[in-house]
Amino acid sequence: MNQFQNKFNQFMRGRYGNDQLNIAVLILGVILSLISSLVRIEILMLPSYILLGFMIYRAFSRDYLRRSKENSWFLKYWYPVENWLLRQKRQLKEMKTYKFYRCPECRQKIRVPKGKGKICITCPKCRTEFIKRT
Structure with a gap:
C-alpha cells in the first residue's frame, strides 16, 4: 500500500488536484447520471460524461494558474448561493x-x-x- 501511495503522490506532484469547482462538477455529473438512469433518458448521459471528463482533466492538469482562476471565478458565484442556503437552513431550524x-x-x-x-x-x-x- 505504501509503495502505491508513493507512486501516486509522485504522479500527482505538479498537478492541480481537487478543489471546490471539481467537487461541484462531480456532484452535477453524478446527479445527471442518476436522473438519466432513473428517467431512462439516454441523452442526459452525454453531458454527465462530459462533466466527469472535465473534472478529471482539471484534476490532472499542470496549468495551476488557469485552474485556480477557474476555481476563484466559480467561488465568486457560489459563495452567495451557499450563504443563502445556510440562512434558509438556520431559519428552518428556528x-x-x-x-x-x-x-x-x-x-x-x-x-x-x-x-x-x-x-x-x-x-x-x-x-x-x-x-x-x-
Missing part, C-alpha cells in the same frame, strides 16, 4: 421557537419569539414600529 417578519418600511427580516401574543415590533434598522401576533 421556525419552532421564532416567527419571522419583514419590516414594512425597509424590508429588513426580523426574528421574534413565538407565543407572546400581539406585540409591538421595532425594526432595528429603521426604528419603524408595527404590531404583529406571534
Whole structure:
C-alpha cells in the first residue's frame, strides 16, 4: 500500500488536484447520471460524461494558474448561493421557537419569539414600529 501511495503522490506532484469547482462538477455529473438512469433518458448521459471528463482533466492538469482562476471565478458565484442556503437552513431550524417578519418600511427580516401574543415590533434598522401576533 505504501509503495502505491508513493507512486501516486509522485504522479500527482505538479498537478492541480481537487478543489471546490471539481467537487461541484462531480456532484452535477453524478446527479445527471442518476436522473438519466432513473428517467431512462439516454441523452442526459452525454453531458454527465462530459462533466466527469472535465473534472478529471482539471484534476490532472499542470496549468495551476488557469485552474485556480477557474476555481476563484466559480467561488465568486457560489459563495452567495451557499450563504443563502445556510440562512434558509438556520431559519428552518428556528421556525419552532421564532416567527419571522419583514419590516414594512425597509424590508429588513426580523426574528421574534413565538407565543407572546400581539406585540409591538421595532425594526432595528429603521426604528419603524408595527404590531404583529406571534
